[in-house]
Amino acid sequence: xxxxxxxxxxxxxxxxxxxxxxxxxxxxxxxxxxxxxxxxxxxxxxxxxxxxxxxxxxxxxxxxxxxxxxxxxxxxxxxxxxxxxxxxxxxxxxxxxxxxxxxxxxxxxxxxxxxxxxxxxxxxxxxxxxxxx
Numbered sequence: 001x002x003x004x005x006x007x008x009x010x011x012x013x014x015x016x017x018x019x020x021x022x023x024x025x026x027x028x029x030x031x032x033x034x035x036x037x038x039x040x041x042x043x044x045x046x047x048x049x050x051x052x053x054x055x056x057x058x059x060x061x062x063x064x065x066x067x068x069x070x071x072x073x074x075x076x077x078x079x080x081x082x083x084x085x086x087x088x089x090x091x092x093x094x095x096x097x098x099x100x101x102x103x104x105x106x107x108x109x110x111x112x113x114x115x116x117x118x119x120x121x122x123x124x125x126x127x128x129x130x131x132x133x
Contacts, residue, residue: 038068040121040128058097070124079104081116
Protein backbone atom coordinates (compact mmCIF):
# COMPACT_ATOMS: atom_id res chain seq x y z
CA UNK A 1 0.00 0.00 0.00
CA UNK A 2 1.36 3.39 -1.00
CA UNK A 3 0.86 6.47 1.14
CA UNK A 4 1.20 10.03 0.04
CA UNK A 5 1.15 13.30 1.90
CA UNK A 6 -2.01 15.35 1.34
CA UNK A 7 -2.73 18.80 2.79
CA UNK A 8 -6.31 19.15 4.01
CA UNK A 9 -7.81 22.59 4.71
CA UNK A 10 -10.20 23.06 7.63
CA UNK A 11 -12.26 26.27 7.94
CA UNK A 12 -12.27 27.64 11.48
CA UNK A 13 -14.43 30.78 11.77
CA UNK A 14 -12.61 33.02 9.36
CA UNK A 15 -9.17 31.40 9.55
CA UNK A 16 -7.74 28.45 7.71
CA UNK A 17 -5.83 25.76 9.57
CA UNK A 18 -3.81 23.39 7.45
CA UNK A 19 -2.87 19.92 8.59
CA UNK A 20 -1.04 17.10 6.86
CA UNK A 21 -2.21 13.51 6.92
CA UNK A 22 -0.56 10.51 5.35
CA UNK A 23 -3.38 8.57 3.72
CA UNK A 24 -5.02 7.61 0.51
CA UNK A 25 -7.93 9.96 0.08
CA UNK A 26 -10.85 9.72 -2.31
CA UNK A 27 -11.99 13.25 -3.18
CA UNK A 28 -15.79 13.46 -3.37
CA UNK A 29 -17.34 14.96 -6.49
CA UNK A 30 -19.65 17.28 -4.50
CA UNK A 31 -19.29 20.89 -3.43
CA UNK A 32 -19.52 20.04 0.26
CA UNK A 33 -17.56 23.12 1.34
CA UNK A 34 -19.89 25.69 -0.25
CA UNK A 35 -22.36 27.73 1.77
CA UNK A 36 -26.05 27.14 1.26
CA UNK A 37 -27.56 30.25 -0.39
CA UNK A 38 -29.59 32.35 2.04
CA UNK A 39 -32.10 35.16 1.72
CA UNK A 40 -31.60 38.66 3.10
CA UNK A 41 -32.90 39.58 6.54
CA UNK A 42 -35.75 41.98 7.34
CA UNK A 43 -35.52 45.65 6.45
CA UNK A 44 -37.06 48.01 9.02
CA UNK A 45 -39.57 50.66 7.90
CA UNK A 46 -38.92 54.00 9.59
CA UNK A 47 -41.59 56.25 8.03
CA UNK A 48 -44.07 56.33 5.18
CA UNK A 49 -44.82 59.75 3.72
CA UNK A 50 -46.62 61.20 0.71
CA UNK A 51 -44.80 62.34 -2.40
CA UNK A 52 -42.49 63.26 -3.93
CA UNK A 53 -45.21 63.65 -6.61
CA UNK A 54 -48.99 63.46 -6.39
CA UNK A 55 -50.37 59.92 -6.37
CA UNK A 56 -47.28 58.29 -4.87
CA UNK A 57 -45.57 57.84 -1.52
CA UNK A 58 -42.12 57.13 -0.12
CA UNK A 59 -41.03 54.51 2.38
CA UNK A 60 -37.93 55.39 4.42
CA UNK A 61 -36.26 52.23 5.68
CA UNK A 62 -33.12 50.73 7.18
CA UNK A 63 -31.45 47.90 5.27
CA UNK A 64 -31.52 44.41 6.80
CA UNK A 65 -28.83 43.43 9.29
CA UNK A 66 -27.74 40.71 6.85
CA UNK A 67 -27.66 40.56 3.04
CA UNK A 68 -27.78 36.76 3.01
CA UNK A 69 -25.11 35.03 0.94
CA UNK A 70 -25.18 37.61 -1.88
CA UNK A 71 -25.52 41.39 -2.13
CA UNK A 72 -28.96 43.00 -2.12
CA UNK A 73 -29.91 43.76 -5.72
CA UNK A 74 -33.23 45.56 -5.18
CA UNK A 75 -36.26 45.83 -2.91
CA UNK A 76 -39.77 44.54 -3.42
CA UNK A 77 -42.88 46.00 -1.86
CA UNK A 78 -46.45 45.09 -1.05
CA UNK A 79 -49.28 47.59 -0.54
CA UNK A 80 -51.77 44.97 0.64
CA UNK A 81 -50.01 43.37 3.61
CA UNK A 82 -48.18 40.77 1.52
CA UNK A 83 -50.94 39.34 -0.68
CA UNK A 84 -49.23 40.76 -3.79
CA UNK A 85 -45.65 41.86 -4.34
CA UNK A 86 -43.87 44.09 -6.84
CA UNK A 87 -40.25 45.07 -7.42
CA UNK A 88 -39.64 48.75 -6.78
CA UNK A 89 -40.28 50.98 -9.77
CA UNK A 90 -38.14 53.98 -8.88
CA UNK A 91 -34.56 54.61 -9.98
CA UNK A 92 -32.82 53.78 -6.68
CA UNK A 93 -32.57 50.01 -6.58
CA UNK A 94 -30.98 49.49 -3.16
CA UNK A 95 -31.24 52.83 -1.40
CA UNK A 96 -33.76 54.31 1.00
CA UNK A 97 -36.32 55.81 0.41
CA UNK A 98 -38.38 53.58 -1.83
CA UNK A 99 -40.88 55.54 -3.94
CA UNK A 100 -44.11 53.67 -4.65
CA UNK A 101 -46.08 54.87 -7.67
CA UNK A 102 -48.59 52.00 -8.05
CA UNK A 103 -50.19 49.35 -5.91
CA UNK A 104 -48.39 46.01 -5.69
CA UNK A 105 -51.12 44.46 -7.87
CA UNK A 106 -50.25 46.99 -10.60
CA UNK A 107 -53.30 49.22 -10.16
CA UNK A 108 -53.31 52.98 -9.50
CA UNK A 109 -52.89 54.25 -5.92
CA UNK A 110 -55.91 56.00 -4.47
CA UNK A 111 -55.54 59.03 -2.19
CA UNK A 112 -58.54 57.93 -0.11
CA UNK A 113 -57.20 54.43 0.68
CA UNK A 114 -55.06 53.20 3.57
CA UNK A 115 -52.32 50.79 2.47
CA UNK A 116 -50.50 48.23 4.62
CA UNK A 117 -46.97 48.50 3.24
CA UNK A 118 -44.29 45.83 3.59
CA UNK A 119 -40.89 45.78 1.91
CA UNK A 120 -38.37 42.99 1.41
CA UNK A 121 -34.76 42.92 0.21
CA UNK A 122 -34.09 40.87 -2.93
CA UNK A 123 -30.76 39.13 -3.56
CA UNK A 124 -29.69 36.46 -6.07
CA UNK A 125 -31.34 33.78 -3.91
CA UNK A 126 -34.74 35.49 -3.93
CA UNK A 127 -37.02 37.74 -1.88
CA UNK A 128 -36.04 38.00 1.79
CA UNK A 129 -38.10 38.34 4.93
CA UNK A 130 -40.76 41.07 4.92
CA UNK A 131 -40.35 44.20 7.03
CA UNK A 132 -42.52 45.41 9.83
CA UNK A 133 -45.76 47.04 8.63
